Amino acid sequence: MRQPTLTASAQLLADLPDFDPPADLWPRILRRQRVLQLRRRAALGTLLAAASVVLALVLRIPVPVSGDPALVRLQADSQRLESRLAMLVGGFKGSANESPTDLRPVERALQDAYDRGASSAELAELWRRRNEMLDALISTRETGTLVTRI
Amino acid sequence: MEMTTDSSNSASGFAQVIDAETLARARRGDTQAHTVLYQRFGRASFNLALRVLGNRAAAEDVVQDVFLKLLGAIRSYRGEAPIGAWLKRMTVNAAIDQLRAQRHLEPEDPERLFEHVAIAGTLPDDAHDAMALLQRLPARARLILVLHELEGYTHKELAVLFGQSESYSKSILSRALVRLQEWLQPVPQESDIVELRTCANRH
Numbered sequence: 001m002r003q004p005t006l007t008a009s010a011q012l013l014a015d016l017p018d019f020d021p022p023a024d025l026w027p028r029i030l031r032r033q034r035v036l037q038l039r040r041r042a043a044l045g046t047l048l049a050a051a052s053v054v055l056a057l058v059l060r061i062p063v064p065v066s067g068d069p070a071l072v073r074l075q076a077d078s079q080r081l082e083s084r085l086a087m088l089v090g091g092f093k094g095s096a097n098e099s100p101t102d103l104r105p106v107e108r109a110l111q112d113a114y115d116r117g118a119s120s121a122e123l124a125e126l127w128r129r130r131n132e133m134l135d136a137l138i139s140t141r142e143t144g145t146l147v148t149r150i
Numbered sequence: 151m152e153m154t155t156d157s158s159n160s161a162s163g164f165a166q167v168i169d170a171e172t173l174a175r176a177r178r179g180d181t182q183a184h185t186v187l188y189q190r191f192g193r194a195s196f197n198l199a200l201r202v203l204g205n206r207a208a209a210e211d212v213v214q215d216v217f218l219k220l221l222g223a224i225r226s227y228r229g230e231a232p233i234g235a236w237l238k239r240m241t242v243n244a245a246i247d248q249l250r251a252q253r254h255l256e257p258e259d260p261e262r263l264f265e266h267v268a269i270a271g272t273l274p275d276d277a278h279d280a281m282a283l284l285q286r287l288p289a290r291a292r293l294i295l296v297l298h299e300l301e302g303y304t305h306k307e308l309a310v311l312f313g314q315s316e317s318y319s320k321s322i323l324s325r326a327l328v329r330l331q332e333w334l335q336p337v338p339q340e341s342d343i344v345e346l347r348t349c350a351n352r353h
């Protein structure tokens with residue numbers, strides 16, 4: 001008499017071996033997780049830096065930059081010049097679109113530079129240009145003369 | 151690769167219970183608690199993936215994918231379902247994704263699925279190696295067989311998983327069991343096959 005027909009299949013499935021995953025799989029997973037965390041943090045850091053610059057430009061607040069006194073000084077100068085210009089023209093506030101037209105290109109360049117993670121030297125040059133622009137606008141207001149830029 | 155022959159460990163692996171304190175620590179990001187989760191469920195996840203995919207590297211990828219997802223989502227885990235069931239579902243989904251990526255889940259038609267599967271008498275020497283025999287089934291049939299027979303999925307759950315009717319998985323399971331039986335007992339009698347089909351449909 002034959003055995004019940006599913007016996008062989010059932011036995012085959014019961015005989016399926018169990019394998020241990022390789023010993024280094026968990027350490028690999030943890031390493032991979034750390035890499036992904038670092039990537040996420042780097043992406044978040046870039047996003048926050050860009051957002052803080054945009055916010056600073058929109059709200060006219062100085063961006064705290066650690067480790068580069070020249071850049072901090074340029075930003076402080078920028079804030080001082082903005083205040084002076086604001087007094088002369090009755091203030092420019094609100095969104096970036098309300099900035100004096102002459103400032104917009106350099107502000108866009110600044111935002112782009114922060115987005116790219118540009119060097120301090122490049123950022124400093126852009127802040128310097130912005131300050132020169134503000135200075136020129138103030139001179140124009142004070143003397144009533146037109147400034148011609150080349 | 152170290153091997154044991156007690157398959158019951160793997161089958162019940164996802165059913166293991168994790169104490170509330172370990173889960174709480176895991177939710178807080180405690181790496182030791184994460185390691186405990188891996189020690190409890192990593193093997194079950196690996197074996198389920200290996201049986202379905204038949205490839206060690208692919209199974210490792212599945213386990214990595216599953217545990218990275220777990221580590222990313224554990225903070226929001228509130229214990230609505232046992233964590234083992236959650237991991238099992240993630241393993242199944244990751245394995246299916248792998249099969250789909252390799253285009254191993256086609257065709258859907260149960261008749262065509264077994265068209266090119268070796269028949270009895272044409273198998274090579276490894277025919278009595280359980281793992282090798284399982285791998286000779288079409289991927290879709292292997293998946294259904296493993297999920298139903300070893301992981302306790304019901305046909306209703308399989309219907310949801312495949313977006314098909316319950317009779318779909320019943321049909322494929324029946325054919326898979328018959329084919330296995332033919333390989334193991336090369337000269338089956340007609341009455342055996344009828345009984346097998348009846349048996350598979352009862353599951």
